[in-house]
Amino acid sequence: MKNLYLIGFMGAGKSTIARALAKKCPSKRIEMDQLIEEQQGMAITDIFAAHGENYFRDLETELLRSFSESTGYVVSCGGGSVLRDENAALMKENGCIVFLRATPETIYERVKDSTNRPILNGNMNVEYIRELMEKRRPRYEAVADICVDTDGKDVDAISEEILKAVEDRS
Ligand SMILES: Nc1ncnc2c1ncn2[C@@H]1O[C@H](COP(=O)(O)OP(=O)(O)O)[C@@H](O)[C@H]1O
Numbered sequence: 001m002k003n004l005y006l007i008g009f010m011g012a013g014k015s016t017i018a019r020a021l022a023k024k025c026p027s028k029r030i031e032m033d034q035l036i037e038e039q040q041g042m043a044i045t046d047i048f049a050a051h052g053e054n055y056f057r058d059l060e061t062e063l064l065r066s067f068s069e070s071t072g073y074v075v076s077c078g079g080g081s082v083l084r085d086e087n088a089a090l091m092k093e094n095g096c097i098v099f100l101r102a103t104p105e106t107i108y109e110r111v112k113d114s115t116n117r118p119i120l121n122g123n124m125n126v127e128y129i130r131e132l133m134e135k136r137r138p139r140y141e142a143v144a145d146i147c148v149d150t151d152g153k154d155v156d157a158i159s160e161e162i163l164k165a166v167e168d169r170s
């Protein structure tokens, strides 16, 4: 199996769906944010505060490179990782890219209590989420092999929809 890269805005459900998919099919799971936190010994918020966003983006590229030639992974990507051309190319090379979509209102409900999403620090509101989502949406859509709407769907239904779409493509 090629790698499955889950992309989309913060709160789209990448981490949650990756966990569900890893239970449903014989794959190993990679949670990019968690691996970076373990490697750095720091929370994402602290990495941003201590070293800045570019440093974090370099860590994402390094991590994607490290398994880009391996297969059989379900990868929960950081929401901004696919914005770099090099990262998108690494995902495309040996994987199927799944874009999880949700409206700004749904995203807000899912992330409003989050304290470890520094991009939303001080901007935790629907309008800011909508603005940033509109900037990122063309990118998510351009690189995606599969798009799945997640509003009002439970985790099991979304996972099944992804597995079916992947099967239909093969
Ligand atoms: N389909 C869904 N329906 C309801 N809640 C969801 C759904 N997917 C994710 N969530 C919840 O939204 C929050 C953010 O999900 P998460 O998987 O961390 O998103 P991401 O990794 O894309 O930022 C979590 O609390 C999770 O339980």
Ligand SMILES: O=C(O)C1=C[C@@H](OP(=O)(O)O)[C@@H](O)[C@H](O)C1
Pocket: 008, 009, 010, 011, 014, 015, 033, 044, 077, 078, 079, 080, 081, 116, 117, 118, 119
């Ligand atoms: O969208 C982004 O730029 C980010 C998303 C986060 O991951 P989630 O999408 O899992 O929240 C995390 O990688 C970091 O806070 C930056």
Ligand SMILES: [Mg+2]
Pocket: 014, 015, 016, 033, 076, 077, 078
């Ligand atoms: Mg996540």
